[in-house]
Amino acid sequence: xxxxxxxxxxxxxxxxxxxxxxxxxxxxxxxxxxxxxxxxxxxxxxxxxxxxxxxxxxxxxxxxxxxxxxxxxxxxxxxxxxxxxxxxxxxxxxxxxxxxxxxxxxxxxxxxxxxxxxxxxxxxxxxxxxxxxxxxxxxxxxxxxxxxxxxxxxxxxxxxxxxxxxxxxxxxxxxxxxxxxxxxxxxxxxxxxxxxxxxxxxxxxxxxxxxxxxxxxxxxxxxxxxxxxxxxxxxxxxxxxxxxxxxxxxxxxxxxxxxxxxxxxxxxxxxxxxxxxxxxxxxxxxxxxxxxxxxxxxxxxxxxxxxxxxxxxx
Amino acid sequence: xxxxxxxxxxxxxxxxxxxxxxxxxxxxxxxxxxxxxxxxxxxxxxxxxxxxxxxxxxxxxxxxxxxxxxxxxxxxxxxxxxxxxxxxxxxxxxxxxxxxxxxxxxxxxxxxxxxxxxxxxxxxxxxxxxxxxxxxxxxxxxxxxxxxxxxxxxxxxxxxxxxxxxxxxxxxxxxxxxxxxxxxxxxxxxxxxxxxxxxxxxxxxxxxxxxxxxxxxxxxxxxxxxxxxxxxxxxxxxxxxxxxxxxxxxxxxxxxxxxxxxxxxxxxxxxxxxxxxxxxxxxxxxxxxxxxxxxxxxxxxxxxxxxxxxxxxxxxxxxxxxxxxxxxxxxxxxxxxxxxxxxxxxxxxxxxxxxxxxxxxxxxxxxxxxxxxxxxxxxxxxxxxxxxxxxxxxxxxx
Numbered sequence: 197x198x199x200x201x202x203x204x205x206x207x208x209x210x211x212x213x214x215x216x217x218x219x220x221x222x223x224x225x226x227x228x229x230x231x232x233x234x235x236x237x238x239x240x241x242x243x244x245x246x247x248x249x250x251x252x253x254x255x256x257x258x259x260x261x262x263x264x265x266x267x268x269x270x271x272x273x274x275x276x277x278x279x280x281x282x283x284x285x286x287x288x289x290x291x292x293x294x295x296x297x298x299x300x301x302x303x304x305x306x307x308x309x310x311x312x313x314x315x316x317x318x319x320x321x322x323x324x325x326x327x328x329x330x331x332x333x334x335x336x337x338x339x340x341x342x343x344x345x346x347x348x349x350x351x352x353x354x355x356x357x358x359x360x361x362x363x364x365x366x367x368x369x370x371x372x373x374x375x376x377x378x379x380x381x382x383x384x385x386x387x388x389x390x391x392x393x394x395x396x397x398x399x400x401x402x403x404x405x406x407x408x409x410x411x412x413x414x415x416x417x418x419x420x421x422x423x424x425x426x427x428x429x430x431x432x433x434x435x436x437x438x439x440x441x442x443x444x445x446x447x448x449x450x451x452x453x454x455x456x457x458x459x460x461x462x463x464x465x466x467x468x469x470x471x472x473x474x475x476x477x478x479x480x481x482x483x484x485x486x487x488x489x490x491x492x493x494x495x496x497x498x499x500x501x502x503x504x505x506x507x508x509x510x
Numbered sequence: 511x512x513x514x515x516x517x518x519x520x521x522x523x524x525x526x527x528x529x530x531x532x533x534x535x536x537x538x539x540x541x542x543x544x545x546x547x548x549x550x551x552x553x554x555x556x557x558x559x560x561x562x563x564x565x566x567x568x569x570x571x572x573x574x575x576x577x578x579x580x581x582x583x584x585x586x587x588x589x590x591x592x593x594x595x596x597x598x599x600x601x602x603x604x605x606x607x608x609x610x611x612x613x614x615x616x617x618x619x620x621x622x623x624x625x626x627x628x629x630x631x632x633x634x635x636x637x638x639x640x641x642x643x644x645x646x647x648x649x650x651x652x653x654x655x656x657x658x659x660x661x662x663x664x665x666x667x668x669x670x671x672x673x674x675x676x677x678x679x680x681x682x683x684x685x686x687x688x689x690x691x692x693x694x695x696x697x698x699x700x701x702x703x704x705x706x707x708x709x710x711x712x713x714x715x716x717x718x719x720x721x722x723x724x725x726x727x728x729x730x731x732x733x734x735x736x737x738x739x740x741x742x743x744x745x746x747x748x749x750x751x752x753x754x755x756x757x758x759x760x761x762x763x764x765x766x767x768x769x770x771x772x773x774x775x776x777x778x779x780x781x782x783x784x785x786x787x788x789x790x791x792x793x794x795x796x797x798x799x800x801x802x803x804x805x806x807x808x809x810x811x812x813x814x815x816x817x818x819x820x821x822x823x824x825x826x827x828x829x830x831x832x833x834x835x836x837x838x839x840x841x842x843x844x845x846x847x848x849x850x851x852x853x854x855x856x857x858x859x860x861x862x863x864x865x866x867x868x869x870x871x872x873x874x875x876x877x878x879x880x881x882x883x884x885x886x887x888x889x890x891x892x893x894x895x896x897x898x899x900x901x902x903x904x905x906x907x908x
Contacts, residue, residue, distance in 0.1 A: 213545060213549075213552055229551060229552070229555065230551070230554075230555040230558075233545060233552050233555035233556050233559065234555060234556075234559040236544070236545065237541050237544055237545065237556055237559055237560070238559075240544045241537065241540055241541065241544065243537070246563075248565060277681070277682050277683075277816055278681060278682025278683045278684075280683065280684075282699075287699075288698075288699050288702065290698040290699060290701075290702050293702050294702075297705070297709075306709075312709065316706045319702070319706060320706075348815070349815075351681070351683065351816060352756075353683065371703070388811075389811075389812050390811050390812060390815040391725075391812065391813070391815045391816065392812065395529070395563065398563035398564075399531075399533070399534075399563065401563075402559040402560060403558075403559060403562050403563045403564075404559055405565040405568065444807075446806070446807060486841075
């Protein structure tokens with residue numbers, strides 16, 4: 197690992213907040229200035245960026261976009277309960293170790309203490325390790341983007357394991373030693389806040405709460421991600437969804453749902469919002485039956501009336 | 511200059527109750543250096559990225575930032591400007607927060623000062639809410655008496671002995687096991703390590719799924735009818751919180767309050783005092799349905815992940831005409847792995863679920879623990895030891 201330090205793609209690294217916005221824009225990611233500042237600092241100070249927010253506001257997408265924009269590898273850890281070191285960091289190739297032993301036995305190569313030591317050494321050498329994303333992130337020649345997705349789904353012991361990786365950019369393997377990053381990864385952690393992440397982990401990161409975007413940003417996103425939609429429909433969709441988020445819903449729709457809905461409306465050849473179309477496609481936007489029933493029993497009409505009052509619905 | 515200001519700003523935030531250590535101050539200086547001082551919103555974004563770790567802290571941070579960086583050169587002058595501005599503003603919702611901030615900005619302060627400020631804060635809260643909430647809600651303090659030494663000893667012992675109301679759950683994470691245990695898996699890595707140490711023998715190592723106490727969320731009714739039990743139950747929950755870290759506690763009467771952090775305090779008296787200061791609806795009315803509904807919306811997804819169990823402590827006497835308790839309970843049922851209902855208010859042994867609230871709740875709980883006249887932790891222990899009595903089945907309409 198040490199020694200083969202290649203220069204990170206320094207030319208691509210943005211050197212101002214505006215450069216970050218511009219960089220992400222090249223990959224079609226609309227990013228508000230606060231998020232851009234947080235990301236810029238995370239790149240500059242080499243600290244992980246901890247993104248929290250409602251599902252579907254573009255947290256994971258940011259990691260993917262960043263990797264694409266920086267032309268670097270994306271290593272992704274999708275978290276779930278019971279996730280452990282073997283699935284995320286490294287695993288010993290036990291089958292191969294067994295074969296080594298068997299071969300050594302068959303060749304009658306083990307005579308005395310010295311041979312045994314040598315064999316043990318071979319068994320726990322670097323090529324016997326199966327690298328998983330976290331270890332891979334530390335052994336790249338150029339800084340990769342390490343995306344630890346939905347950390348809140350993993351259980352607490354995994355948080356504790358991450359501390360070493362995040363703070364020191366290293367992993368200690370008991371049988372082998374410490375692997376240090378040659379090119380420190382750009383780490384992005386996302387959480388939907390289904391549980392509180394431990395303070396010790398948050399302390400090592402920069403924190404940013406990703407909010408729902410403003411009307412203008414969301415419209416820009418819809419234009420980029422649903423290019424087939426007529427302009428008027430996009431405006432109606434965004435205005436409708438933005439108003440919907442102010443209702444006391446169980447789960448407000450995210451940007452991802454807005455895009456899905458726009459695409460769904462395009463597929464249905466809708467050119468503008470009307471109560472019947474909204475009624476039929478609500479399932480794309482809302483994922484709780486209570487919310488759908490609520491919208492269908494009057495709120496849809498109310499929201500559409502509001503749009504009409506602002507002359508958005510023609 | 512800027513460094514000094516950041517240090518002072520951090521101190522202000524710290525006094526306002528945000529956990530900002532020296533590491534964050536250093537990071538903040540670094541961050542400001544990186545983004546430069548050209549744009550105010552950049553500095554704001556940079557400092558909040560470095561100094562915050564919860565979304566809830568944002569409003570307090572924003573207020574502090576606005577006040578502090580208006581004129582970073584003349585701090586004293588700024589404070590003079592700030593103090594009357596806050597007290598003069600008629601913004602009711604901001605009043606308690608602003609008072610906390612004003613307190614923090616006034617540092618260094620004489621030891622008596624915060625008490626006074628707190629008193630005025632209290633008065634203001636009561637004044638505000640007298641108009642904004644229904645007349646059923648009377649805001650009160652609980653004023654728990656502190657424990658006597660004997661009580662403390664007894665409570666400590668009992669809290670350690672009182673069994674948990676929930677059974678351990680099986681996790682997907684594994685732990686070391688003996689090979690004669692059931693459901694074991696072969697642990698190849700550990701086996702290989704043993705072989706490397708002892709090549710002559712093959713001694714396989716095993717793991718099995720770990721069982722552990724699930725996250726426990728306690729919803730504690732602190733309305734007037736539950737008043738007699740509040741102190742005792744809080745002591746019990748405090749004991750639980752000290753023993754198992756994964757206990758979250760929310761109180762409800764007319765509103766929902768999360769008191770988990772104050773109960774983490776080691777000393778039960780301090781913990782209860784802090785909880786007392788947080789909760790504003792002691793001995794008031796009960797709006798179970800709206801509180802459960804709010805819990806479903808605001809907290810359920812944050813707290814009830816990974817097989818969490820819910821301990822609902824209430825007498826089920828709902829005074830909420832508008833809410834739909836049955837529906838809220840059904841929704842809660844879908845979030846929680848298990849719901850245990852502890853009802854400490856049974857006046858007689860032959861319990862009949864007559865009250866509408868009780869009837870609405872009962873189909874949605876897994877285990878129903880009626881305690882006849884809960885007077886001590888010993889009673890609670892007896893109740894929890896009893897086998898899961900007449901647990902309403904899970905066949906409720908979902």
